[in-house]
Amino acid sequence: MKTRVIFLGPPGAGKGTYASRIMERLNIPQISTGDLLREAIRNRTEIGIKAEEYVSQGKLVPDDIVIEILKQRLAKDDCKNGFILDGFPRTIEQAKALDNITHIDLVINLVVPDEIIVKRLSSRIICKRCGAVYNLITLPPKKEGICDKCGGPLYQREDDKPEVIMQRLDVYKKQTAPLVEYYRNRGILVDIVCDKVDTPPEEVVDRIIKIMR
Numbered sequence: 001m002k003t004r005v006i007f008l009g010p011p012g013a014g015k016g017t018y019a020s021r022i023m024e025r026l027n028i029p030q031i032s033t034g035d036l037l038r039e040a041i042r043n044r045t046e047i048g049i050k051a052e053e054y055v056s057q058g059k060l061v062p063d064d065i066v067i068e069i070l071k072q073r074l075a076k077d078d079c080k081n082g083f084i085l086d087g088f089p090r091t092i093e094q095a096k097a098l099d100n101i102t103h104i105d106l107v108i109n110l111v112v113p114d115e116i117i118v119k120r121l122s123s124r125i126i127c128k129r130c131g132a133v134y135n136l137i138t139l140p141p142k143k144e145g146i147c148d149k150c151g152g153p154l155y156q157r158e159d160d161k162p163e164v165i166m167q168r169l170d171v172y173k174k175q176t177a178p179l180v181e182y183y184r185n186r187g188i189l190v191d192i193v194c195d196k197v198d199t200p201p202e203e204v205v206d207r208i209i210k211i212m213r
């Protein structure tokens, strides 16, 4: 089975949702370098303190720090049978550094048309009071504009407005295209096309697990 997996996909492609369901079904951890960094900073580990110097200045944490944190994480027992990397690598330099610390079996490239991403993300609304997240298409509130949980008002984040989403997608494509080619040339990348806005997550997860097997 191919269980050392990288997930690639634009913002709003559902990487996190699919990864966490696969994690439950196959019992392999989902690893996000963003989460690892936040955890290291919170726990004030040696490397976390280094990372915080950059984060507190609003700078990107350098690759060698991220790779070191990832290396420590991948050495833990629960990664013995595999892992799903979500949000890393983003560049070829990072991919090469990753090759030096582990072997990757498979890269799942989620291909989602722009209009679907825009539809999905721009239908997301958030409670101003408690932060609960709703989606007008897949998870609408019971009463329009009002939070089910606390009765607070719902609003759309600036990041989720269509023109901002298009900009984020452009950045993603420019940044990730070389990485997709890098893994495709190595013959370990598989495209998963999700071209419907209402495809149930379970269906996509089944497709991914089949490829892993």
Ligand SMILES: [Zn+2]
Pocket: 127, 128, 129, 130, 131, 132, 147, 148, 149, 150, 151, 152
């Ligand atoms: Zn609320």
